[in-house]
Every structure is written in C-alpha cells, then in structure tokens.
Amino acid sequence: MRMLLAIVVCKLLRFIGKRVGKGSSLPGKFALKICPDVLRRVTLPPCIIAVTGSNGKTSTVEMIAAILRRSGKKVIYNAEGSNQIEGVTTLILCSSTLGGKMRGDVLLLESDERYARLSFRWFHPTHFVITNLYRDQLTRNGHPEWVYDAILPAIHPDTTLVLNADDPLVSCFANGRDNVKWFGLERCSVSTDKPQGVYDDGARCPVCRGKMEYTCYHYHHIGHYRCPACGHARHTPDFAVTALDLDAGKLTIDGGTEIELAFRSIYNVYNILAAWSVCSLAGAEKEAMAAVISNYVLKNGRMVRFTLGGYHGTLLTSKHENSVAYDTNLGYIRDRKQDCEALIIVDAISRKYFTGETSWLWDIDFDLLDCPQVKRVLLCGKYVHDLAMRFDYTGIPAEKVVCYDTVSQAAGALEQDGGGELYVVTCFSDRDKLLNLVKLEQ
Numbered sequence: 001m002r003m004l005l006a007i008v009v010c011k012l013l014r015f016i017g018k019r020v021g022k023g024s025s026l027p028g029k030f031a032l033k034i035c036p037d038v039l040r041r042v043t044l045p046p047c048i049i050a051v052t053g054s055n056g057k058t059s060t061v062e063m064i065a066a067i068l069r070r071s072g073k074k075v076i077y078n079a080e081g082s083n084q085i086e087g088v089t090t091l092i093l094c095s096s097t098l099g100g101k102m103r104g105d106v107l108l109l110e111s112d113e114r115y116a117r118l119s120f121r122w123f124h125p126t127h128f129v130i131t132n133l134y135r136d137q138l139t140r141n142g143h144p145e146w147v148y149d150a151i152l153p154a155i156h157p158d159t160t161l162v163l164n165a166d167d168p169l170v171s172c173f174a175n176g177r178d179n180v181k182w183f184g185l186e187r188c189s190v191s192t193d194k195p196q197g198v199y200d201d202g203a204r205c206p207v208c209r210g211k212m213e214y215t216c217y218h219y220h221h222i223g224h225y226r227c228p229a230c231g232h233a234r235h236t237p238d239f240a241v242t243a244l245d246l247d248a249g250k251l252t253i254d255g256g257t258e259i260e261l262a263f264r265s266i267y268n269v270y271n272i273l274a275a276w277s278v279c280s281l282a283g284a285e286k287e288a289m290a291a292v293i294s295n296y297v298l299k300n301g302r303m304v305r306f307t308l309g310g311y312h313g314t315l316l317t318s319k320h321e322n323s324v325a326y327d328t329n330l331g332y333i334r335d336r337k338q339d340c341e342a343l344i345i346v347d348a349i350s351r352k353y354f355t356g357e358t359s360w361l362w363d364i365d366f367d368l369l370d371c372p373q374v375k376r377v378l379l380c381g382k383y384v385h386d387l388a389m390r391f392d393y394t395g396i397p398a399e400k401v402v403c404y405d406t407v408s409q410a411a412g413a414l415e416q417d418g419g420g421e422l423y424v425v426t427c428f429s430d431r432d433k434l435l436n437l438v439k440l441e442q
Contacts, residue, residue: 003042003100006035010093024082028089040122042092042100045076045107048123049278052111052151053131053170054144055325056271057083059298060131061110063275067292068106071284077108085118106282113147116154124156129278131270133169134201134220134324135363144169145206162278164270165235166222169206174235183270183277184237187224188244190266191216197327197365207232219266219331220324239277241269246335257286260294263303264335267328272296304431306438308411310419311341313438320349320427323363330368333423339373343414345407345426347381347433358386362393370395375420379403380410381430407433 013027031038051061065075076095078087088109096102111119113133130151133144148169155161155173164170165184174180195202195217202221205212210229217223226233243252249261251269253276261268272293279289297303304315316329333342349356369377377400379387384403391401404410411434414422424434 002035003038004098006031006038007093007096007098007100009034010090014090014094023087024078024090025084025086026090028086028091028093031089031093032086037122039089039092042096042102044092044102044123045104046126047073047106047282048109048125049106049127049129049282050109050111050116050120050125051129051131051274051278052113052116052154053129053164054113054134054147055319055322056131056267056274057110059268059271059302060129060274061108062298063272063293063296064279065108066296067275067279067284067289068108068282070288070292071279073105073282074103075106075108076102076104077106078110083110083112084115088119111154114150116151120154120156125159127162127278127281128155128159129162129274130164130170130173131274132164132167132222134167135322144201148172148206160281162274162281164222164274165237166218166224168202168212168221168225168232168234171232171235172206180235181239181277181281182235182237183239183273184234185218185241185244185266185269185273186237187216188218188241190244190246191218191223193217195220197323198363205230205232219328222270239273239280241273244269247337257290259290262295262297263332265328265332304435305441306435307441308422308438309415309417311414311417311422312420313422313424315424315426315431315434317431318425318427320346320429321357321360323360323365326364326425327368329425330365333374333425334368334371337373338421339375340421340423341376341378341414342369342374343378343380343410343422343424343434344387345381345410345424345430345434346379346383346387347407347426348429349383356383358383361386361390364390366391366394367396375400377401378410378414380405380407408437411437 010027010031051057065077068075078091133147161173161180163173163182165182197220202212205227208230210227213226215224224234241251241253242255246264249264251259276289302317306313318325318329388403
C-alpha cells in the first residue's frame with residue numbers, strides 16, 4: 001500500500017507541478033517520505049544506463065536518448081536534468097503503472113556525481129558512463145578526488161563501466177574490474193605535446209603521486225598518459241575517434257564512420273564518443289547512430305543562437321566555478337577564426353549556494369581571447385569588477401576590454417552598435433538575463 005500511495009502522490013504532484021511551472025524534484029521528495037525504499041519495489045526496464053561526470057552529462061544523455069529512440073527503443077530519461085535522488089524518483093514513478101511496473105525499454109539517467117550513491121542505493125545501472133573528472137564547483141565538489149570518492153560507492157559489481165580512457169582519474173574506477181569498456185581520442189590535429197591552460201592537474205599520478213608522463217594532451221589533463229613509477233596508464237579504447245578535423249567539422253569513429261559536427265568543440269567530440277560507445281553496447285547499429293549524431297544540434301540550451309540589433313549571436317553556456325567548461329567555450333571562439341566580439345557575464349555564481357567566491361576566475365584561460373579576430377571583449381554583471389581585475393592579468397590589450405554593471409546595459413550598448421558576430425559566455429544562472437533581451441533564432 002505504501003508503494004501505491006507513493007506512486008499516486010508522485011503522479012498527482014507532478015501533474016500539479018506541470019500546471020504551475022514547478023520543478024520535478026518535489027513529487028519524488030514526498031514519495032520517498034511515504035515509501036523510502038520505493039525504488040527497490042518498482043519493476044525497472046532490463047536496460048538501465050546512467051551518465052555522470054564533471055561535465056558533459058546532459059549533452060551525452062540527450063544524444064543517447066535520440067540514438068536509442070531512432071533504434072526503436074522506448075526511452076525514459078530525465079530530459080529536464082533533475083539528476084538527484086528526488087528527481088530520479090519522480091521520473092521513475094511517473095513513468096510507472098500503479099502496480100509499480102515502469103513503461104519503457106530503457107531507463108536513461110543523468111546522475112549528479114555527488115549524489116549517485118543515493119540514486120543507486122536500491123537499484124543499479126546495467127551500464128554506467130563516466131565522462132570526466134576535473135576541478136568543478138568549489139562550493140559543492142571541492143576536489144576531483146573527493147568527487148571520485150563520492151561516485152565510487154554507486155558502482156555495483158554487475159554494472160558495465162563505460163569510461164573515458166583519456167582521463168587518468170576516471171580510469172581508476174576500473175581497478176579490480178573486468179566489465180569495463182573504454183572510449184578515447186587518438187592523437188590528432190588538436191593534440192599538443194605540452195599541457196594547455198593556467199594549471200596542470202595531470203602532473204601527478206592519481207594512484208601513487210608519481211610524476212605523470214604524457215605523449216600528448218587533447219585538453220587540460222585529458223590525453224595519453226603513463227606513470228613510470230606504478231604503471232598506471234591509458235587503456236587502449238574499445239571505441240575511438242581515429243581522425244578529427246575541427247576546422248572542417250568532421251570526425252571519424254573506429255576508422256570507418258564519419259560524423260559531421262554541428263558544434264566544433266573537442267568537448268562535443270568526447271560527448272559524441274561517450275554516447276556512441278554505450279549505444280553500441282546497447283545494440284544500436286552504426287548506421288542509425290551516425291544518422292542521428294551527424295550535425296546533431298543539442299536541444300538542452302547549451303548553445304543558443306540569437307540576434308541583437310545588428311549582431312548575430314551565439315550563447316555558449318558554461319558552468320560557473322568550472323574552468324574547463326569556460327576554457328572549452330573560449331577555445332571554440334578562438335578556433336572559429338572569424339572577426340567577432342565576446343561578452344562574458346558573471347551576474348550570479350550559483351543557483352543553489354549563496355556565495356560571492358570568485359577565485360575560480362583565475363583558473364580560466366581568458367588569454368584564449370587574446371587573438372586578432374576578437375575585436376572587443378565586453379564584461380558585465382554583479383561581479384564585473386572581479387572579472388576586470390582578472391583581465392588585467394591577461395595579455396589582452398586594455399583598450400579592447402569594456403565593462404558594464406548590468407546585463408541590460410551591455411545588451412543595450414550592443415544593440416546601438418554596428419553589428420557582426422557576437423559570442424556570449426555565461427552560465428545557466430545568468431543566460432536568461434540575456435536571452436530575455438534578444439530575438440531567438442529558430
């Protein structure tokens with residue numbers, strides 16, 4: 001009876017929530033109060049895929065869902081991104097019959113890395129994708145190895161791990177396990193012999209703390225590594241990007257399948273490869289996967305095109321307090337090699353934690369914008385003075401940097417200007433403050 005009551009209450013609250021525009025966590029929260037082990041009692045689909053990591057979860061999950069649906073599977077997934085235990089509970093119960101049987105062939109879950117152990121207390125994924133681990137929101141996740149320790153209890157012995165072979169910390173999840181599949185990027189045009197960025201998180205081995213050796217870097221500490229002291233080294237990928245040309249917007253998977261890139265970013269390459277890998281394991285055909293992924297435009301709002309006066313704009317969403325997310329988008333602007341202006345918005349740091357801590361700005365490689373095609377950099381928001389001080393320590397000429405106190409002031413100034421190509425880099429907390437002032441492109 002408790003399970004039935006929990007399902008009924010969850011469905012009812014979710015119905016009401018949709019009508020009033022509320023989130024998807026509250027129904028699950030109440031359901032768990034009524035029946036704390038309700039996720040153990042329901043009957044789940046035979047295929048359960050989970051995705052976690054510092055970055056790339058939402059984009060990877062969206063592509064997995066699109067591929068498996070093209071392959072004829074009924075996929076239930078948390079498209080709204082509510083990825084903690086309450087949101088997972090809402091998704092499962094609202095997709096179940098009153099008898100507790102989930103409708104669908106595949107349950108696909110984006111899982112918050114910090115709370116995965118709670119989400120998978122009563123059931124476990126058949127496949128668990130871990131995208132990457134690197135320094136993230138300090139207020140939540142402290143240090144990458146702290147996040148590793150938080151994820152580890154969520155991994156069940158029977159689960160097949162799908163791991164990023166190019167991340168030395170992620171690869172540690174495979175220790176003592178046989179049921180592991182690897183994805184990675186072979187050396188290509190974007191690879192470098194030395195680390196890029198303002199810090200080097202790959203300098204030391206995560207196993208023995210010995211000095212790590214790299215034969216190439218793809219970005220930050222992601223690359224081909226080996227520790228001569230203990231032997232911790234990159235595994236040969238089961239699924240690999242064997243050729244990559246970001247300028248042409250093309251990649252090749254496993255030497256035989258060419259994919260066109262709608263978003264020419266190394267970040268997107270890894271998200272595509274993660275989705276390809278787990279979908280292959282779930283039985284999807286190469287032709288179906290290629291048809292979906294080629295020129296795939298994400299629908300999760302990570303990239304939004306708009307017009308503002310005479311400007312053609314592209315909003316690139318980055319996680320605040322996450323320097324790698326910023327570096328990836330700044331690198332994208334640089335690599336486009338077209339005359340443009342850039343707008344950086346930091347108006348609110350966190351949607352959940354009331355903090356004004358801005359030390360993470362110093363981890364971002366803003367010098368990526370120190371290139372001839374970036375004609376002007378606009379800074380705005382509540383923390384514009386913190387941004388301005390950070391830019392004082394870049395090589396960007398001071399005359400190219402303009403500051404505004406608010407998003408509306410910056411948008412108003414741009415609207416009165418001539419026009420051209422505009423890139424905006426900000427976080428989910430702040431993006432609508434700009435998008436409410438512009439005309440979105442369809």
